Amino acid sequence: MELEGGTVYTVQVGAGGYGGKYEYAQDSPAGPAQSINTYKQGGDGEDSIFSTITSIGGGGGGNSNSPTEPGRDGGSGGGAAQDYIGAADAAGGSGTAGQGYDGGSTTYYSTGSGGCGGGGATAAGVGGGGAAEAGHGGDGLASSITASSVTRAGGGGGAAHVGAGPHGDGGNGGGGRGAGGNVSNANSVAGTVNTGSGGGGGCYHAGSYPWPYGKDGGAGVVILRI
Numbered sequence: 001m002e003l004e005g006g007t008v009y010t011v012q013v014g015a016g017g018y019g020g021k022y023e024y025a026q027d028s029p030a031g032p033a034q035s036i037n038t039y040k041q042g043g044d045g046e047d048s049i050f051s052t053i054t055s056i057g058g059g060g061g062g063n064s065n066s067p068t069e070p071g072r073d074g075g076s077g078g079g080a081a082q083d084y085i086g087a088a089d090a091a092g093g094s095g096t097a098g099q100g101y102d103g104g105s106t107t108y109y110s111t112g113s114g115g116c117g118g119g120g121a122t123a124a125g126v127g128g129g130g131a132a133e134a135g136h137g138g139d140g141l142a143s144s145i146t147a148s149s150v151t152r153a154g155g156g157g158g159a160a161h162v163g164a165g166p167h168g169d170g171g172n173g174g175g176g177r178g179a180g181g182n183v184s185n186a187n188s189v190a191g192t193v194n195t196g197s198g199g200g201g202g203c204y205h206a207g208s209y210p211w212p213y214g215k216d217g218g219a220g221v222v223i224l225r226i
Helices: none
Strands: 021-027 034-040 048-050 053-055 141-146 148-152
Touching: none
Parallel strands: none
Antiparallel strands: 021 034, 048 053, 141 148
């Protein structure tokens, strides 16, 4: 685009979306303990803007609580959650044409399916499979605007199903990996800062609390080469 001297241009670097999480508390004044459970779906990333050019923030990941919430639409779509509560398929969010791809969707399996990867700038997120396997995030886009090639905007990896299965890897370009299905490989990873990449999904572990939350997406970036 052509820039004019003496003109003020709007620049906004969007913050990454917050990771989904599960909150648990107990209230036991005099009788049996009563658990209070709250599921919070991952939030959308903010838009990054330079003048009239807008890169739409990525969509937040899905939530497996009943009622389930699908992955959210955005620049790239958020991945669907693992199937945990109900025998039902779960949909990923839609990406925006010219900016990013859809998040992965999952099909119900009697053995449980893992969470799905978020969409990246050049590829869709992978859906969770049977045997509790999680889906990988879609790959980002390589750019040499800073002289050397850097890949950005990778999708976050999905989390494994309850108590089993491997994590989903983040997409190339800064996507964070999802949580694994047991305590030894539980931790998820945030998206890399200033790449606009997705954070990894979180999951529930029986008998182990706090459970690994979904991690935040990486903030975006605005690069001006004159």
